[in-house]
Amino acid sequence: MPRRESAVFVLIGFALFGASSGAAETAAAQPSLYQPKAAAQASPLRVEVIDGVRFRDIETKAIFRLFGVDACAPGQLAMLGRQAWPCGTMATAWLVKATLGAWVACVTIRDDGDAHVARCATASHPDLAAAMLEEGDAVLAPATSGEAPVAAYAAAESQARKAFHGVWSSAFEMPWDWRAAHPDAAHAAAAEINR
DSSP, X not given: XXXXXXXXXXXXXXXXXXXXXXXXXHHHHSTTOOOOSSOOOOOOBOEEEOSSSEEEETTTOOEEEETTEEOOOTTOOEEEXXXXXXXXXXXXXXXXXXXXXXXXXXXXXXXXXXXXXXXXEOSSOSOHHHHHHHHTSOEEOOOOTTOXXXXXXXXXXXXXXXXXXXXXXXXXXXXXXXXXHOHHHHHHXXXXXXX
């Protein structure tokens, strides 16, 4: 495996290290039995992008959603002065550019309906969500009960806001509010996922 591609697996290590405490207990009960401390690594994926925070594994058709972030919805606009610009299209384009022709490694945090909510990486981006936040192409998602926000994500968004990167240079509606106000667009996005 080329050295550059091996960087994809850096993300896997931080999420899985020490994830299997039951293995240690089993090994203690059977001292001659070796058990790894982490679960097996997930295989890297080739993906097709659905929107600014979701993509589909081209082989298994499994859908992944980036953990901790949200992005403008397809069709959503932001306003820079009097100029409207397609922030949803820009977020999708960013994710396409980041994953096009690249192997994507993901660690699933939880399953949410038909999608795996995951932290994902490529060789060029050790954390896709953090990179999107730094560029201003994503925003922190509202906190989910029981899940602490990632401190590095909050710092990345804060830096993007201070530097007026991406959507932070413009007036825009938070993606979840925009989707609530445009239910037809949300239904069209759901149809895209199920194609």
